[in-house]
Amino acid sequence: MGDVLVLGIGNPLRGDDGVGTAVISTLQHMPLSPNVELVDGGTAGLEIVLLLQKYQRVVVVDAADMGLLPGEWRRFGGDTAVLTTNTDKLNGTLHNAGFAEALALAEALDVLPDELVVFGVQPQRVDWVEGLSEEVETAVLPVCQAILAEF
Template identity: 35%
Template sequence: MSRPDRTSDRILVAGVGNILLGDDGFGVETVRRLATEQLPEYAEVVDFGVRGVHLAYELLEGYDTLVLVDATARGGEPGTVYLIEADSAGDIEPETALLDGHRMSPDAVLALLGTLCAGTGTRPPRRTLVVGCEPAGVEEGIGLSPPVAAAVPEAVRLIMGLVRDGRHESSAPPAAVGEVAK
């Protein structure tokens, strides 16, 4: 597969979540570990934590692909890693995304981004992927549960594959719920 011009095909890997709510810290811990890996120059890894507004404004800097890393409750076994292609901001109304800058879900961030891009000539990322992990619990407390902690290296490998192998460019469908793309 030929490599695209990386001056326009930038990738942002964004860890989101609250480390004070147990497994909700999955995205933050995953990008912390991912930051120790040697990444291609066109890929950037950032821990946004609960700073959703900052993530939306960062995306205005021009990224082709966004990889959100977050705890993702989809009904599977705790520790299950998901790769999900996000096709829209969902049912969030853009004006509701502005209400609370510290408690914005990824859907709300994408809705806010749509509002910020409107009329500016800026475009949102062409593709948004979510690397999620089924949480065991998101109650108050610091630290991941054992199954979610064990899933962090798996998520790091998945993201490294997406970034290094250029899979963010392919039209291949993401792994089905409960499967992990290798």
């Protein structure tokens, strides 16, 4: 079992949904402890479960609609890091499963890491457009600094 995984989630072709990927890209140019692994999870679904079970600590970064101003971000840990699944999105198939569904499966299989932290960044737009909005782009460095403070 590895020590720490920082996992960026999202689709960079869907505007601000790509913030997780942008954070991982930025962290790759920063000094990190050798026990930290960076993974761009992109739009991975249930395969995230395979990653989660390999690490003691997992830090996840994703766009999250929290009703905040675009670019505002929050850190969630412990029980607050477990998200609600959207069964309507699944439509009877697991092909549309995302991060919340992967977490629910990992919990059911009892393979959640010892510590799970989620950084959610409020998106402005998640339509088919490349690049982050100015507000979310501005949040990338502070989120990276907050992640570095975790270790």
